[in-house]
Amino acid sequence: MKEIERAAEIAGAWAAVSPTTRAEVITKVADALDAAGPSLIEIADAETRLGTARLTGELARTTFQLRLLAAGSGSFYDVRIDRADPSWPPGPRPELRRYRTAVGPVLVFAASNFPFAFSVAGGDTASAWAAGCPVVVKAHPGHPELSRRTAAIIEEALGPWGAVFGLVEGEAVGVEALRHPAIAAAAFTGSVTGGLALARIAAERPVPIPFHGELGSVNPVIVLPGAARERAEELAAGYAGSLTLGNGQFCTNPGLVFAPSSGPFVDLVAERLREIPDAPFLNDRIESGFHAGAERLAGIPGMREVVPGPGARLLEIDLADFVPDVAEECFGPLGVVVRYSRLSDALPVLSALPGQLTTTVHALPEEASEVEALRPVLADRSGRILWGGWPTGVAVTAAMQHGGPFPATTSPASTSVGTAAVERFLRPVSYQDWPSDLLPEPLRDDNPWDVPQHFS
């Protein structure tokens, strides 16, 4: 596959170039995408029905992300230098210098729901480039024209570095690319079914490779009794807004709520949801998948329809009737409220939930001790836990964790948003007693790239 072959050819040079040069190249891409903004947004809107406002924000986030990741401090090199020590126990140690370097060409499977931020020039591409890896993107069929136009802009902006990017299309081609011997790692955002199938292909290659898949999550929200009582209006408005943001087509969409069995919260959410105008789905396949999933959930014994759609939907079920299927993701604006009498009764259900990207708690300050008891369970099951607020905002920062135990992701140690996302595409190498002038720059005592170095 020519995109992969040229990526493999340039991989060494891209990994070896200074982070400053890499940042300059990546910044040119960001500038070119910003400059082409209006035309890109027009294509994106035509293909995804997401609307100009949302798409404008998403493109800004995308180019910000490219610049932020490219401008990293170099801490991801994780440079460790052991001085030689003849008295090291239990035996003399040599000089060892270890850093993390690019793993090689990365294959990115683009997502449908963020045509900029999780697609061709999205977070996976940005972090693989920042790590020093060339990227081949398998375009999402939900926005083919936008993918091609974005790719063309990228290639032009890359200039002589053009080979660090390639676009391929089609499911079979994507699988063929994943099996290509020159691909060293892959990243994916999408469904559990699709992600698992690709993860297994990656694991069954003659040379297995790391597969960083971000799959499914229902992002539980737990409303404590006091908060439900005293802040019902505000929480209902906030929840309805978060549930319907982007028509619910967010991986951090809060699809499952635990709320007290009495009180006005659920009725207020229902009221708000009825006020929100129906929004279009990304495409017909997602729309029909949503309706099928909603029917499956509605058919669970004990499930009651609160808001029946056809737009946003709300279901509720008593905690006593909870079965694992209640926590199945239904991609779109659908919330299931699990009503509990005592929060402690919900603990066994919460601890048995599948892995989640996020879990959100709403509590009054005086309910802190109950949250404290809950915290280890939530942290065990989720990549990010929120006190207040809603999970649909995912800031691109150093401390963001957008990941979690399976099926939230196939690689629980990684994040696909934030500066730590770069770490997915690195591999450590130690140099033992290597002549100092032949060392790669980050390992040299004169530290020409000015990266953090830890001596011991």
Next chain:
Amino acid sequence: MKEIERAAEIAGAWAAVSPTTRAEVITKVADALDAAGPSLIEIADAETRLGTARLTGELARTTFQLRLLAAGSGSFYDVRIDRADPSWPPGPRPELRRYRTAVGPVLVFAASNFPFAFSVAGGDTASAWAAGCPVVVKAHPGHPELSRRTAAIIEEALGPWGAVFGLVEGEAVGVEALRHPAIAAAAFTGSVTGGLALARIAAERPVPIPFHGELGSVNPVIVLPGAARERAEELAAGYAGSLTLGNGQFCTNPGLVFAPSSGPFVDLVAERLREIPDAPFLNDRIESGFHAGAERLAGIPGMREVVPGPGARLLEIDLADFVPDVAEECFGPLGVVVRYSRLSDALPVLSALPGQLTTTVHALPEEASEVEALRPVLADRSGRILWGGWPTGVAVTAAMQHGGPFPATTSPASTSVGTAAVERFLRPVSYQDWPSDLLPEPLRDDNPWDVPQHFS
């Protein structure tokens, strides 16, 4: 499986306890093993034939490793704190605090060739404990009594923390343990065949888990023409010593050498090898595997026997006759010398080698420019690259990398030796807008555990 169930029960407490307390507990284990040294070494020698001197050193290394990993600076928590910032582009960001915490109960598959350092109380156990994970070890059948005795000493030393350790035996039980839902990650040191089979079981669980397997490596050594000419005696002695250390039963054993087609190096190695007395194999299975592997290598067209055994063996082949099978690991004291006329002719072969734990270069200072051309290829294929020396010493330090691309390992981003080995058993969690007094200790502003914190 009761060992796993009790590990799962104590996992939260072990992860939450301060690193100081954890270090105290782990140090007690190290002290108890040291105190029992003479009796353990006696059992080990009877079961492995490795000899008292080697086993005494290995036990010292093992208890040093337990203490070193337990006493870590806490940098592995990788604490990142984002202050809330309403002006953060492209939208206001909340307060986010991210750290890495224990992944949960870890299953360790012990190795045969290091009955202390890569077995019951070895590096995998030490690093999982230091990360805050309980450990269940699947004993290696090569040293069952030693495994049981080590386990008994560990359990007694752990006192009230006894549940953070369990020992299980038998291949079927090991597979059952790997499939147990409470196991969150696994580590393995052993053969490519065994490791790949287990890696696939880990990947095909209903909830796949990370599998850190350290499998096979032939640890190429490249002798440049000048070094071969001017330092032939010294290099031959060094190579023969490294090849036969522990009767060649080391994962870093240098089984493949690239040397010039003319010069006395190979004859000198042969001389040295003939002087080295035969040593016993760990067990009959490894011995017969060695002989079978040696016969396969000897049968490759163009392969010549230089030292035919029955102890250490040396084969040679011309570079022109090189086929991928030449680089198949033969576990034991067997070296294959690939003879080249021009070093540059060897480059395509070197770049196509399977992933390696180590690659070693022997060159004169004036041959630096040739090594410089070689370096990217070596770093691409290996976890550690050495200038001079021999790969069989693996220091336990901050900058050690004992890992590499497949099949050296199934997880190229990790190491199984050194302080970075702890990172295999961690998972990041972000806390968003969480009340400061309810945060886990590493994330608090008052930093009660005194771990490194990075603010942005």
